[in-house]
Amino acid sequence: MKKKFLSFFIVLVFSFIFVIFFRGLQDSNKYTPNIESKNNIPSFNTKNFYSDLSTNSSNIFESDKIYLLNIWSSWCVPCRQEHPLLVNLKKEGKINIIGMNYKDNKKNAEEFLEKLGNPYNEIFVDLDGTIAIELGAYGVPESFLIYNNKIIKKYIGPLNKKLINEMKKTIK
């Protein structure tokens, strides 16, 4: 009796699995990644570079301002190259520049800023590189133009004069 019940139960379970697989076959599921044209900034937690205070991305970007989020690192040679441009951009003061210090040593990063100047309104830390992945960055340097909590434009590699001018036009 017990065995009969068991066998009946198992047959039932397998029938259920069959139905699920059968239904699964019906709807085609070619994988299509969601590409939204206007990317919202992902939500992430980070620490302030100087004060070490934890904060969430929603507190960093106010919705009515334009930001340039720059992923940089002291060990990154192209970052050194684009840095003066960022310093100049900061002087013009039209845009808030946020630094994201990527997989870096704090001491080296501080030396880097002392030597080349600090163009950033605020600096946050991405110690293990996960925020960069969240943002969809390939590596350093990379910059994101952000307005209304959305990524408007993405610059892979170091910025140059041409890109900066282009950016200025976009801002206007």
Next chain:
Amino acid sequence: MIYSLIGHYSLILGLITGLILFYLSFKNLKNLSVFDIKILVFTFLQFLFVVISFLCLIISFVISDFSNETVFNNSHTTKPLLYKISGTWGNHEGSLLLWLLVLTLFILLFLIRTKNQSIKYKILTLVFQQIIIFGFFIFLIKTSNPFNYLFPTPVEGLGLNPILQDPALAIHPPILYLGYVGSSIIFSSVLAATSLKMISSSWAIHIKKWVLTSWIFLTLGILLGSIWAYYELGWGGFWFWDPVENVSLMPWLALTTLLHSILVLEKKAILTSWVIILCIATFTLSMCGTFLVRSGILNSVHTFANDPERGLFILIFLFILIFLSLFIFFFFHKEEGKNSHIFFWFSKESSILVNNWFMMYFLSVVLIGTVYPIFLDVISSEKISVGPPFYHKLIIPFLIPFLLVMAIGPKLKWIKSELENKIYLIFLLFISILLSFIIIKNFNQSILINTILVSSAIYLFFITIRDFFFQKYKNISQNIAHFGFSLLILSILFNNLFSSEIIVNLKVGETFENSETKIIFESVNQKKEKNYNSIIANFHIKDSNGKEDRLSPELRIYNQPIIATSEADIKTTIMSDKFIVINLVKNQDFFNVRYQVKSFMLWIWVSVILISFGGLISLVQKRS
């Protein structure tokens, strides 16, 4: 053209031979005095027909006969010969023909090699195997015929997916299939033995060889796939918990469990139900794997064709086999007597049973991780993907007791055992904990869990090493396999703990430097090959020890079909691999450079080879 015709008709002849075999078997079952030699002849004929058909397909690929649809879809005249041949099984139709080839090969070998078993058992095994073969013949001819004719004949083929054009991958499917499909003979045999009520020690001895054979091939097949993924997919890892990897891991886990519990059956004639279930589960999981990756219900590199008709066929066939085996199990199998259920807790069989359950737990984790997304999608239309963290969190903690039982278990005796003179067991445990603590402490990782994990692996490592010297080769095969396993776990752990990675965007001529490594991007060359053009980047790498290496990863742009692939350049040394891969950044003159130092990579491969070598020794060993 002519080869397609021969191939097609020899498939049909193979199917007819199968029908004749059914008839002969039933006739022979009525009169059991002698084994009908005609059965053997027709089994051989069937195998021969499949071989002819398979050879025809290979020839069609070699001569690039594009009037054959399969060749047209998967080959190209500019491909090197090796990949023309391997293209034969690098597609849905051809790989199914390979399935069929292995199915018929194994039943032929089974009939030839099986001597001291009853005629009835041999014939029944043949019948069950023929049911599977019949199903696959119909499947092949009806939904995935490799010999479909194309008119007018195209001048050029569409080409083989370039990431499949690789020597490791050329032999990966045949080896893997010998394991996968090899388990079919275990399935047929267990159904026959169950319906004849002859599950016993002698049956266990007889089937063990077949279990070992498919286990060895499955292990090596998985290894080859993993090696390929490591250098070809350019992520620098060797296991990604991709559904396809999982479906090969599941039969492997079931088969490994079976391998151990069949020892208990052999020695003590208990666990019969458990062994039957495992035999059935192994092949069912292999079939299920085929269904999952071929029906397009999951998405992966192995999904060749998204034809719902095919998926439906395998699904129905799979469940016919499942219900058939359930019926046989519940209808014919009677539990053994009650007294044999008594286990003394401290004995070899209970330690085997404990690890059986751990193995089943790992299997269920993998199974749930693989099919749960499908269930969720069907029931609630929600799409999720299950990634490595899920598997790691659920599997890793349970590896600790698993490894410990694996170390102690073989020391115990059957039936009842006591620990005498086992001071060295405790001594080695202390050494292992101490040693792993020292190792982990230096690397500033999360200490507690890593120390326990590493020490249990080191413990197994030490104990198996010690046994090489003290056990006087009593059970050398088990010792090698367990030693290999400890080495595998250790290498994987160290690989995770000590590897480092640098990801950076560089232009030609630029240099990247941090405290440990200096990467100089020296130059870029171009190369033109028959079936692809490539960009070769030359890197000069210096590490803090002053060691210098030159590495040249490639970007290949294949002509047919036009696909870009990244070829990693890997420098393998005994202790670590240097791995570099580049990617083109769109519309920029930067290359995305990913440089990794992977510790103990070589040892992962070596240990898997050792594990299967242990199996091989057990297979060829003469019983004393």
